[in-house]
Amino acid sequence: MGHEETVYEALDSAHGGEGQWAFGTGFDEPLAGVDTTVPDGIDPADLGAYCLMLGDDALVLAQRLTQWVTAAPELEEEVAVANIALDLLGQARLLLARAGSVGVLGRSRDTATASIPDEDALAYFRDADEFRCTGLVAAPNGDFGQTMVRLLAAATTRLAVFARLRDSRDPVLAAIAAKGVAELTYHRDHAARWVLRLGDGTPESHRRAQAGADAVWPLLADAFTATDVEQRLVGAGVAADPAGTREEVVGVLTQVLDRATLRVPAWPADAPPRGRLGLHGAELAVLLAELQGLAREHPAATW
């Protein structure tokens, strides 16, 4: 008896007032209350550009993983994939807000109403050539096996970078990285468990996982080459040098594929940065059209 009454009461008190409810769920303004002053000797434009690189990777991969929601193999996997996408979305929100806080807002900022937050101006009102994500995250999912191989590769490279960024001279970036390391470790381990099961499961799953690895490996060609922005920020003690993560990333990926009884594909030769400079294939434009369509249809709206 008592329980039912208290639940109703709780609901009742919730719809008093003006519909103003405090959620306390962490969904609100990503950097609210955080000191966003840029330390001396750091170029704000470079810092903002770097935050876009890391933020766009997270946003685009979150979008890709979300494509599995209501289509995943098991209910447990629906929950896990949504969880990982939510973590990445959270990282993207913090990083885009950091970019906005140093004045990096994209060339089309003025097409949206001034009242939307920086994170939305950046996520919804930049064109594809202003995005700084890598080809590794922008590529379409493929089947579940390829999706998990890509997640393994993306989480492993990102984790290696984030682990180093915990010592960044930008305290905001360092704090974002410290929070992200635990999340990315879980993402990597989740993906690795699937790669093991699929590689060492049935002949069909082995074949599919191998095809997934063969499709994903070439996307790592520019994973270890730094842009000029990154090089300058490495010098300033702000960014992690992707070249310095190679040994760790190759080691982890090789170990997982070996244990999964998969052949490690040939490592692609280092290529100059593409996605990090805004050079993307058509698949990113398709992804962004879906992501941004509604927001752009109502540029004067707040949601």
Added chain:
Amino acid sequence: MSAPTLDRPAAERPDEAALQRQFDATIAADRRIEPRDWMPEGYRRTLVRQIAQHAHSEIIGMQPEGDWLLAAPSMRRKAILLAKVQDEAGHGLYLYSAAETLGADRADLTDKLIERRQKYSSIFNYPTPTYADVGVIGWLVDGAAICNQVPLCRSSYGPYARAMIRVCKEESFHQRQGYELLMTMMRGTDAQRAMVQDAVDRWWWPSLMMFGPPDDDSPNSAQSMAWGIKRHSNDELRQRFVDMTVPQAAVLGVTLPDQELAPDPETGRYRFGAIDWSEFKQVLAGHGPCNDERIARRRAARDDNAWVTEAATAYARKHES
């Protein structure tokens, strides 16, 4: 999962009449029946059907709003919506687990859903053409679900009652988030306000139908009430929902599409117009706007990924030690 005691060989079974008396006494005292307790076969069957339908509704219910996950118009809304859809998957999981304590099997229940041998809430067969639908589903559909489910926190079957306590907390969160989205849209542009009113017009009557047929046309209700599986009649729950929602609509600034909706000074409750049950029956019979699409998505998730499930089973078998 241990089989229910009624599967034991007859020789081991204590006197059935004595068991029935014990069961009746538990129900009469408003105590909980637990998985290992004896229960009448009809009670078990009714519960499995009800819990499975409820679980299916949670899972199918991910789709109408899930269609907006990729296109949610702000980062905050995207995060809120993704968390909500994830909650619904979690609700499905708890409920399938509750059904499994009664000897049901999740894969088998999923097959029954896909083959349309078990039902889910008809409300999820309506489309979601605008983002206001996300807010209205939270406000009205989660709101109606709460009215239906809060009494189930006292269901006579322990695992179901406990699952519902957790589910209800999250549903009330969804309802507030939906309402807050609508409030934000009502403060926005004219186009946004029009979207909200349009969505309210489309969802109001279907959400009243979520409480099921009127009491004089609800054949199984009496037995379910006697068993403590159901606590209030359909019409009583529907009335509670109307009474709770009308003032919220006024604060929001939308009109509910019912000319007859008015306070009844005698009862202090709201009178409302007649519901078109022929539409309800059409949708329930599988002829709603999205029935085929909803089931096709579940079928694809099962069939296209069958190789993944098989691989996981094969791997577990190889590596068990």
